[in-house]
Amino acid sequence: MxxxxxxxxxxxxxxxxxxxxxxxxxxxxxxxxxxxxxxxxxxxxxxxxxxxxxxxxxxxxxxxxxxxxxxxxxxxxxxxxxxxxxxxxxxxxxxxxxxxxxxxxxxxxxxxxxxxxxxxxxxxxxxxxxxxxxxxxxxxxxxxxxxxxxxxxxxxxxxxxxxxxxxxxxxxxxxxxxxxxxxxxxxxxxxxxxxxxxxxxxxxxxxxxxxxxxxxxxxxxxxxxxxxxxxxxxxxxxxxxxxxxxxxxxxxxxxxxxxxxxxxxxxxxxxxxxxxxxDNLKGQSDFELQILNLRILKYAKLLIRDLDKQKINYFKIFVKNKGKSEIKNKLIKAEYTFVGEFKNVDDTLANINELILKPPFSKFGIEPIITFSNNIKVFKNKNFGYIKSNSYSFQKGIDLNSEKIRIISDICVDFNENDYL
CATH class of the missing domain: 3.40.50.150 (Vaccinia Virus protein VP39)
Structure with missing residues (x-):
């Protein structure tokens, strides 16, 4: 047979x-x-x-x-x-x-x-x-x-x-x-x-x-x-x-x-x-990018919150998404450039490094790259500004040099939370 x-x-x-x-x-x-x-x-x-x-x-x-x-x-x-x-x-x-x-x-x-x-x-x-x-x-x-x-x-x-x-x-x-x-x-x-x-x-x-x-x-x-x-x-x-x-x-x-x-x-x-x-994969990729960008910007917001409590001189943070991280348990790399006058950069960096090892920062899956600058060039049509209390909707009609703007990034997110019930 x-x-x-x-x-x-x-x-x-x-x-x-x-x-x-x-x-x-x-x-x-x-x-x-x-x-x-x-x-x-x-x-x-x-x-x-x-x-x-x-x-x-x-x-x-x-x-x-x-x-x-x-x-x-x-x-x-x-x-x-x-x-x-x-x-x-x-x-x-x-x-x-x-x-x-x-x-x-x-x-x-x-x-x-x-x-x-x-x-x-x-x-x-x-x-x-x-x-x-x-x-x-x-x-x-x-x-x-x-x-x-x-x-x-x-x-x-x-x-x-x-x-x-x-x-x-x-x-x-x-x-x-x-x-x-x-x-x-x-x-x-x-x-x-x-x-x-x-x-x-x-x-x-x-x-x-x-x-x-x-x-x-x-x-x-x-x-x-x-x-x-x-x-x-x-x-x-x-x-x-x-x-x-x-x-x-x-x-x-x-x-x-x-x-x-x-x-x-x-x-x-x-x-x-x-x-x-x-096209599920495309939709899922879009969602993944949205979540990671929101995380990157909120990470900067929380850094500002905690450092402001320590009475550090006024500063802004310039944020860039640097792509996928190769470190285990990290999802994305992001560069955070602190722009302002710092009395002691080494002490500020040590303070930041201590903060980011603990929750909530350690829960974000972000590999942060921390740098400092006295000044950084921004472009009106390429960069977006966020205030201290809102990292999920960029500010319209506000000069990026305004003191209200604390986060500047080429990441553009603009969400109204009440639209998502």
Missing amino acids: KVKTNKELINKIYNEDSRNLLNILDINIKIKSTITSPPYFDMKDYGSENQIGFGQNYEQYLNDLQIIFDKIYSITEDDGSLWIIIDSFKRDNQVITLPFDLSNKLKESGWLLQDIIIWKKDKTVPWSKNGFVQRKFEYILFFTKSKNFVYNKDNVRTFDTNQLKKWWVKYPERYNPKGKALDEIWEFPIPVQGSWGDQYIRHFCPLPKEMVSQMIELSSSEDDIILDPFTGSGSVMFQSAVMKRNYIGFELNSDFIKMFDNYLEKTFSNSRKEYELI
Whole structure:
């Protein structure tokens, strides 16, 4: 019998029981990330014989899931991962903690539980019953094969300034320049029927494509292989294809597979174009530069604040962004030229060096270059002035030589904090 190559095995959904996945896949094939939502125990009949969940008792159900994820573990790359979307349910007047029962089973197989995320949504399956509060969330269990795993957290940070608290402008040191990190609650509404288009399948538990995209982005790179052993509507497979990943799925219901193939054929081209047009990296780069520039200017403002308390003669600070720092734990280099008459430059420099080793200065990620000058030439159209109390909005209509101007820089920022709610 001819052994299929990896290229022949990928980018398809198999109409097979995922308990037999190693009979289909070559042991040498390597999965980067598995993203799936297993059947909801016996609460939904997915229309196939010998299906997992429906018609089984709870122990049989858990054992079958363990068998599947144990096999997936064996073909997962060492830095690979597993995402499981799953929920608790109620039986015999008590809550059955399925997410945690399954987690304990998977730990026996070697999977490491790294995170428990709450998926907040409008409604869930199973539906509310007597004694249950209204259900609006499910659990997302994130496992890895080893302690060294792919987790591209910088790729999914929030850098849309309209979604940040308004004080990001005044306190840039509190934000990672790459953006705000994900938290443990993800808000994605369940797709309504028809939201994927009239051609797409009506499935019990469709997953939001934005949420699936986030998981794919976090745990894989282009050309990696994504697996879903319970493919269902195929949302994981579709997003994998759109995001230039390879995919493998298993699904017992052949009607679901036909609908997926039809949908992929009709919508893939436009969806891929949308993916390629999203210029996230440029937007993130812009945000990073804004945060670093705000940090550089605020650093100067704080230097003025602390040195003014020490009754040092009047001075201004001329500020320049000098590019990326090569020092560990420093993000950016900035030159701070102190312009004024200083009685003893050595003593002032020693004072500054003592200050910048301590918080808040040590928290800014700035490698400062400190220089002194009696005078410095400024250019009206190239330099911008900032007052002592505001380093996030340059002053308009004020001469740069005015005593009100304490910071002069070729960095131009002009933010109104009230614009960012």
